Amino acid sequence: MAAWPIQEAPAWHATAALAVVCFSLFVGGLAAALWWTDVRLNGQPWWRWDNLYLCAALSQFCWSLGQVDAILAHPWLPGPWWAGVSSLARTLWGTFLGLFCLVLAGWTHKPLARRYWWCTWVLLGWCVLGNVALYAWDTPVLLQIGYGAFVAAFLVSCWYFVIRAQHTPLLFQRLALGVVGINLLAGLLDVVLVRMADGHTHTPLLPFASTLFGLLILVVMVREFQLAQAQTRALNTTLAERVAEKEQALAESYQRLERLAREQERTAERSRILRDMHDGVGAHLSAAMRQVQSDRASKEDILRSLRESMEQLKLSIDALHLQPGDVATLLANLRYRLAPRFADADLQIVWDVDPVPPLPYLDDAAMRHVQFMVYEAFSNVFQHAHAHQLHISLRSDGPEVVLRITDDGCGFEVPPDLRIGRSKGLRSLAERAQAIGAALQIKSRSGYTCIELRLQRPAWERRNQARAVAG
């Protein structure tokens, strides 16, 4: 591509050149912006030569630089140097345009593309040296050889692209094929018309035909943008579907967990009720049956066993409604249920129960233990103590809640270790106290028996009370 001779040109020529340059700069700027976005968002290395937008931007900028002398009357550099810069810019335009077509065709992986890339830069370097040799030592041979080889390589590349792109169904490759064809024709025409011009000014067609490359680049960028938008929409839809699937799976997992938890709760409740039935109603009914089967039991004994069975059943049902840790209500309810037996035993009850706050750590099973223990203590009084007065107290004592059941009956021998004593009732008391983490103390002598159960209050409650007292 020879440098344009600086001659007088028609006025419209400068305007048209200016329009071409502006258009090229616009396309180049847009392509550069898209390339930079690509690098920033996708983390691609900025020096990747196979980036479509980089090739497009560089080709358009180089083309704009190459057309400056058609606009400016006085270029920025002295004439010979500016001519060299201008021709190099057009050479680079050809190089980057070729790369653009390679990337657009998707041929960057082919060994030919790499050879083209290295060959082009070698030739470009040759042309730079050729320009230096021309202006430093007035030796044009190197430059002529370089430009000639470059044009030959460019034409070979165009021919290769034309042959291969014909068989491709891709629209943009065919469009590029068309644009290359038009530019080749324009270049050929320019050569012929310049030869025939014979000193007259010929307006080259190639600069204007090359604008079609800018248009092609613009169309490709719009198409890429549309594809990117469609991909994003598709990804968003897929993502939304996947999120919905995961949410559904999560909801199903939660439902399964909930069902399992409910099942576990039901199983635990069933176990507790079965244990209750075994320890309470079942034991008393068995005793009643044995009494009926034996001939020694009286009608009153059998009736008492059956009434005790009924009592146990009612206490089991009451236990289902007790608030965890509400020992005060548990005692109150026991007194209510056993009121007939207190009356039958002719006992004077001294009721000294403070409204102590519930102990939350005493769950359903623990409350049932406390209920059994108090019932056992009362039963001992009814059956064995021959007492006249029964004192029941519940109060807070520092860090503990203390339950005391005291009677003035005949008393009994308390073994040193309740757990290994002969009395099944006392063993049961000791085991149940241990099960709920309570301290059990039994003192007994003639005229005085005291069963004391100490339950720990929660730490946070003790702290609150200490603060209230200090305040």
Add this chain to the structure above:
Amino acid sequence: MTRVLIVEDDPQTREFFEQSLARSSELLLAGSVGTVHDALHWLTTHTLDVLLTDLGLPDGSGLSVIRRARELHPGCEALVISMFGDEDNVLASIEAGALGYIHKDSAMDDVARTILDMRAGASPISPMIARRLLMRFQTDTRAARDTSTLFESRTEARADSPMGVRSDVDSDLTSPLTPREQEVLVMISRGYTYAEIARLQSVTVHTVQSHIKRLYHKLSVNSKTEAVFEATRLGLLAR
């Protein structure tokens, strides 16, 4: 003589209660049936003073018998025959209009005494039921405060309505426990007997018992009123 209707599907239990009534000279067995249908029919053709009914009947619930008896015979007092005296069943019965309950395993003398005590103004109550009543009235008071605020705003909007304002609904919903009633309930929930409460409050046992009976009335009224209010709000009843 106090006329008593027994509604109990188990023949042996029915016979037991009939014999219990016979032991008292103040009680008269007015009728003895085994189904809801027979009971409702009996109520339309006879009069009674006391209704003694089981809850689990073959063709329905004893609660419907209680409600019908209260409608046809406002002076009638109902007692529920309960196996365990558990909170849920007892409270449901009281809301339907019952004034107490008798255990199925009570002694014969206890049956008669409970009926006569109720006629004299006493109503049986357990600590668990007292605790539930306390919670229930506290909830009702909070709900009534919210509802009366809502009701006042609606009333203002309908100030010029020819139908006017239903003042009975308003007052019933907002009546809380009196301090004395609350104190009695609290002490029962803590296990004190009527005699101990009377001594601590320096009143008679009868006074303490009447508090309970009045509480049962309140619960029944509140339940009925709430049902009417809700039905009115939902458009099921004309304003």
